[in-house]
Amino acid sequence: MPNTITNSDLRDWDRRHYWHAFTQMSEYEPLIIERAEGCRLIDIAGREYLDGAASLWCNVHGHRHPRIDAAIREQLDRVAHCTSLGMGCDTTARLAKRLADLAPGDLEHVFFSSDGSSAVEVALKMAFQYWRQCENARPEKTKFIALGEAYHGDTIGSASVGGIPRFHALFKPLLFDVVRAPLPDPRRLGPTASPQLATETFLGELKSLLQAHHRELAAMVIEPLVQCAAGMVMHPLGYLRGVRELTKRYDVLLIADEIAVGFGRTGTMFACEQEGVVPDFLCLGKGLAGGYLPMAATLTNDRIYNAFLGSHHESRTLHHGHTFSGNPLAAAAALVSLDVFDDEQTLARLSPKVARLGEHLGKLAEHRHVATTRQRGLIGALELTPDKSTGVPYPAQERRAWETCCETLSRGVWLRPLADVLYVMPPLAISLNEIDLMMDTLVAAIDVVTEK
Numbered sequence: 001m002p003n004t005i006t007n008s009d010l011r012d013w014d015r016r017h018y019w020h021a022f023t024q025m026s027e028y029e030p031l032i033i034e035r036a037e038g039c040r041l042i043d044i045a046g047r048e049y050l051d052g053a054a055s056l057w058c059n060v061h062g063h064r065h066p067r068i069d070a071a072i073r074e075q076l077d078r079v080a081h082c083t084s085l086g087m088g089c090d091t092t093a094r095l096a097k098r099l100a101d102l103a104p105g106d107l108e109h110v111f112f113s114s115d116g117s118s119a120v121e122v123a124l125k126m127a128f129q130y131w132r133q134c135e136n137a138r139p140e141k142t143k144f145i146a147l148g149e150a151y152h153g154d155t156i157g158s159a160s161v162g163g164i165p166r167f168h169a170l171f172k173p174l175l176f177d178v179v180r181a182p183l184p185d186p187r188r189l190g191p192t193a194s195p196q197l198a199t200e201t202f203l204g205e206l207k208s209l210l211q212a213h214h215r216e217l218a219a220m221v222i223e224p225l226v227q228c229a230a231g232m233v234m235h236p237l238g239y240l241r242g243v244r245e246l247t248k249r250y251d252v253l254l255i256a257d258e259i260a261v262g263f264g265r266t267g268t269m270f271a272c273e274q275e276g277v278v279p280d281f282l283c284l285g286k287g288l289a290g291g292y293l294p295m296a297a298t299l300t301n302d303r304i305y306n307a308f309l310g311s312h313h314e315s316r317t318l319h320h321g322h323t324f325s326g327n328p329l330a331a332a333a334a335l336v337s338l339d340v341f342d343d344e345q346t347l348a349r350l351s352p353k354v355a356r357l358g359e360h361l362g363k364l365a366e367h368r369h370v371a372t373t374r375q376r377g378l379i380g381a382l383e384l385t386p387d388k389s390t391g392v393p394y395p396a397q398e399r400r401a402w403e404t405c406c407e408t409l410s411r412g413v414w415l416r417p418l419a420d421v422l423y424v425m426p427p428l429a430i431s432l433n434e435i436d437l438m439m440d441t442l443v444a445a446i447d448v449v450t451e452k
């Protein structure tokens with residue numbers, strides 16, 4: 001068949017008609033991926049890029065994993081979609097059971113949606129409705145507490161609990177009111193404060209807010225261990241456990257948003273496991289279907305679930321759902337992704353990769369234009385500075401982090417900054433050699449951009 005569409009046509013259409021997410025379209029340079037293989041993306045001109053941000057934090061086992069590809073094809077031969085309203089697919093039922101078994105503690109019930117923002121919305125609505133119809137109802141519990149610089153998605157409800165001014169400030173008139181706890185970033189206390197002091201301080205701040213507001217609080221929402229969109233802010237050890245203890249003490253439900261950190265990102269299947277925490281709601285997305293297809297989930301326990309049971313006329317039903325909730329193709333990808341975790345020993349094989357990333361970050365910390373580096377599992381982050389003695393950032397308008405990523409792209413590594421923060425967050429399947437390539441390229445790009 002003759003193909004008269006040129007790459008130049010595609011770039012033109014892409015620029016003109018495809019309004020990209022979180023992208024200033026006036027400066028958008030089309031980057032059009034045609035295929036992928038393992039941790040490499042390949043564009044329409046045949047150029048290859050290492051996927052250093054895991055296709056925005058979701059790819060787990062690499063692209064075109066033969067088993068995931070095959071599982072989706074097999075499902076396709078049976079049924080591509082059926083609704084979750086009053087029915088469902090066998091594949092999705094198997095996935096629900098698998099997630100219930102895998103999740104920490106007693107999170108037995110799985111509500112599916114198609115994206116992370118919706119998974120958070122579902123948790124917020126479940127928590128709200130729970131207090132209206134649980135035994136000894138507490139209908140005054142209508143509010144939520146969330147952390148400074150939180151990110152829970154872009155829909156109005158999930159943005160309401162979000163706290164990143166450059167994303168959320170403009171929409172403030174549309175958002176509901178939230179009790180905001182200060183960002184638990186140890187750097188806020190200066191370089192000499194110990195992690196223990198940071199944990200105590202932040203839990204003290206939270207306790208005061210809970211004391212003042214617990215009567216009206218339905219739930220607290222938190223990104224466990226790492227607030228990714230905030231710029232890879234890493235909480236001090238023990239903070240999450242303390243949050244769980246305080247929320248229990250004040251009878252405030254806990255929503256753990258593991259959309260970014262779930263599925264091995266911080267070294268364990270779920271971040272909550274690292275502090276022995278069982279939340280009341282666990283929100284999953286991004287890596288749930290291996291990063292292949294849109295799928296998210298909100299898990300909860302019997303206490304919440306049972307409050308929604310009753311005869312039809314009692315109106316206890318959760319009136320919420322999405323057309324593609326529990327989609328069978330995505331469920332097939334998710335199920336086999338969990339098999340791959342087992343069969344390829346993905347988590348056990350992560351430690352040397354985490355260590356190798358740590359070696360690179362350790363060296364980078366000595367770089368004369370790197371302020372500090374930090375790491376949690378297979379997430380590494382750093383800021384650039386013109387003056388190492390003070391660590392002050394470059395003027396924001398110079399966009400050095402952005403420039404650095406343009407430079408790595410020209411050298412075959414795709415990264416994307418978060419404002420002034422440079423980070424790497426590759427698929428868990430990345431090899432040691434690819435980690436070396438990614439980090440060596442990042443250093444070369446930093447050299448170029450900081451000598452300008």
Ligand SMILES: *Cc1c(COP(=O)(O)O)cnc(C)c1O
Nearest residue numbers: 115116117151152153259260285
């Ligand atoms: C990405 C993300 C979301 C939103 O997920 P979408 O699928 O983009 O709607 C929510 N919370 C966290 C922590 C995320 O990283």
